[in-house]
Amino acid sequence: MRTDVGAIGLSTILDDPGGAVIALDFDGTLAPIVADPSAAWIDPGAPAALIRLAGQVNRVAIITGRPPSTAIALGDTPAGPDLIDVPNLLILGHYGLERWEGGEVVAPPHPAGLELVRNELPALLASLGPEADGVKIEDKGRAVAVHTRNCADPDAVLDELREPVAQLAERAGLVVEPGRKVLELRGPGMDKGRALRELLTETSARSVMFIGDDLGDLAAFAAVAEADIPGVRVCSGSAEVTELAENADLVVDGPPGVVALLETLGKSITSRDQ
């Protein structure tokens, strides 16, 4: 553990697991980053580790930019158990706008401005010329993501897109969520920080651990730091995003490191019970 506050957070979780909320991002945290967003399957060891923790802590939650249904679909593993098998699982999808619990989804209407984005985005991308070859539009229903990972120079194309995408988002009444080789146009008024704060209040949490890897997770890190309960900010480390590691109490080595941490946490809680 890199920080004293993180050490206090972890010991509080171990001493009083029934008061702990364990919240996690999906892509880059529970699932490895891959070229095709529709093939970002969960680490096969993650569901079993989460199942154990779900029986020990107050609440296990996934807070993700994905629609909850996509997280559930990508949460299938070759030999099971799967993400959907985690008891009492809560998924706050679309950065907290869609709440999934036991298969039921509660969400506001889709933002009207998305139609403008769907109409204008193809021409905007075409205007970039051949350097934009490989750009992929991911339509998530209530948000649209523009991915550059498969371009010859993903960072250059992302930089080229920032201003026109920001202008399009503004005209559509949307906000831009930047991430790993992606710019997402989505509805305003929610982020992972607000989603996590509301979850901590709802659960009367006495401690919290949040694990993430991308820029959108910084808001949740801030929520942990500002909460009046002990907390641990864990970064699923990568060479692509350094901002999160700079603000983390603990850095682990990508999704396999996250799964190892979850397993160790579950075993430690069990051994204290005996």
Ligand SMILES: O=P(O)(O)OC[C@H]1O[C@H](O[C@H]2O[C@H](CO)[C@@H](O)[C@H](O)[C@H]2O)[C@H](O)[C@@H](O)[C@@H]1O
């Ligand atoms: O909040 P998250 O669960 O981290 O979701 C954020 C975005 O993740 C996905 O994109 C990222 O993962 C892809 C698959 O590994 C990768 O190809 C892409 O480059 C990454 O940005 C997802 O496709 C987005 O919709 C999410 O918003």
